[in-house]
Amino acid sequence: MKKTYLFTLGLAVGAILPFIGCNKNKDIVIGGVAPLTGEAATFGTSTKQGYDLAVAEWNAKGGVLGKQIKLAFADDKGDPAEGATVYTKLIEQDKAIAILGTVMSKVSLAGAPICQAAKIPMIATASTNPKVTDVGPFIFRACYIDPFQGTVGAKFAFDELKARKAACLFDVGNDYPKGLSEFFKAKFTALGGEVVGFEGHATGTSDFKAQLTKVLAAKPDLLYISDYYSDVAIMAKQARELGFKGPMLGGDGWDSPKLIEIAGSAVEGCFFTNHYAKEDKAPVVQEFVMKYTDKYKAAPDALAALAYDAANIMLDAITRAGATDGAAIQAALGKTDLRVVTGQVKFDEKRNPVKSAVIIEIKGGHEVYKTTIAP
């Protein structure tokens, strides 16, 4: 009996000990949140690397407001409950003056009320759910929202690809693909096109032939696949096997070198909307791609770019605010007009960035910049 209590006591003391005596340095602390483990771990890794790169650059230039920047990073595991805990930790324990993150909308939605209540400005990097910034005036985001990407996709399909009959395929268990398909459908129909198929599939399946056969029977000119690259690759292959010859179009979930690796020629001549193109000649883009590739030995994906941008937007706002209090930074953020990797960023009245989207074409086994579509 005594041994048990001692054991428990030891466990408790061991668990509580690290909390004592933290953060006594004089740096400016910026919080960073991303899912390093869990279902979105690959996105989280890119995101963290984006934060790290931006903060390292600013520190090399002398930091912000004459002080070095310390990035207090926390893993949200892609879970809302963890999210609520880590946002509180960064604010209360690490005394972060501003927070970057996070990727998944459900986690940002759990973190946003905490930042709003503490009046700590927050920039979500890749949370596309419109509700995130609705939480309050301290919540911003670096990416465009679902309606925008779906709308741009529909515009491109109708105007440039001259498609008149489209079919949508998406994962019903995931808010992002579902939202994208819904907004694509709305815009495409409004433009005068016809959506001849609108089929969801369950999360984690790898056989889409039933859904594909059904939508292909209606003879669409174009398939709009709003899933993530892993599903897209399999779906594209199966669509080709079933004899579909037209173009396929998707969203930024396609942005991964793995897509072409898995799908091969099946995705040749397909398009997707994205946040930026690596071939963009703008110096800020080229410099970012070069530095990132140099440091991490991998090409930066859209999530890394968005994280890098979020950090730059925040640090730029702190510089302009000239102060570290939340209200001043929030006011400065609202007046942002900055060229970052994913475009010229200004915030609208709902604190969503107003910027353009690019269309990427898959040509000869490579991702090639096709065009830019303004909102």
Next chain:
Amino acid sequence: MGTLKKMKLVLAALTFYAVVQVLNLAGILNGYFMVIINRSLIAVIFAVSLNLINGITGQFSLGHMGFAAVGAYVSGTLTTLFFHLNLNHPFDNLGFLAAILLGGLMASLAGFLIGFPSLRLKGDYLAIVTLGFGEIIRTILNNISYVGGPRGLLGIPKFSNFTVIFLFALATIVLIRNLVQSSIGRSMLSIRENELASELVGVDTTRYKVLGFVVGAFFAGIGGGLLAHLLQIAHPTQYGFYASALILIMVYVGGIGSLTGSIIAAFSLTFLTEGLRVGIDWLRDTVGVPIGTEWTMVIYAVLLILIMLFKTEGLMGMREAKILIIKEKEG
């Protein structure tokens, strides 16, 4: 004197409450601590109620968070979508309590339904049924757009706070303890020890097995409702198999059949996760050990393995702390 002894648990709990509140007001426990304590208390509700099903009645449920999902969505729908309850309105707090209880009742209805297969199935087979149940709940929620579908139920008002969660956790512990140490609890224990023998001596095994599920599910539903009103979001992915497994781990680490163990494990494992998070940052930044944040889960898993190796029966085994035992009158 007798009443005082009976009240010991409540007194201890109230002392805990007062100490936390005072330390919080004094600024020693910051908001981060309060979040961890709140999450620990909700974990206590989940672990103790699962222990009733798995530990006391000897059934095996892998879908405990499925019940929590029912409670979270029912209460969240009521407070957010039906009645648009407002934090600033004093009477709405009562509405919130009613919604939480109703969520618990709906969850216990689900527990009643899932209790039926348990009449026919045992062990691994029952585990698979409950696992399936959890997944069914998740899939249904994904496909109801009224409650947000895969986007989750958003904008839930933040009614849960330390006081509310503490009171519910205390009520859970007291009620389940009383149940376990009553004749009903003895019957449940007898089913765990030997179902055939208990049936032979006249225990209505069907009734007590279903009752175990119903009561366990009720409190899981309450916990789910509290969690949703704490995080201000209920999302289908929160209630999957992984979340249920975490609760199951707490029950086993604490000691299967020991309520004390579940309480200790719920607290220590929740604190441990956060302690590792802070500890690893400290190791990296202050000591200079090159270790990434993602190692948290590795160390956590290694610690679990060590606990299971050296304390196979869990921290408490099947014992209860004295404070949780109701003394029988002598003579």
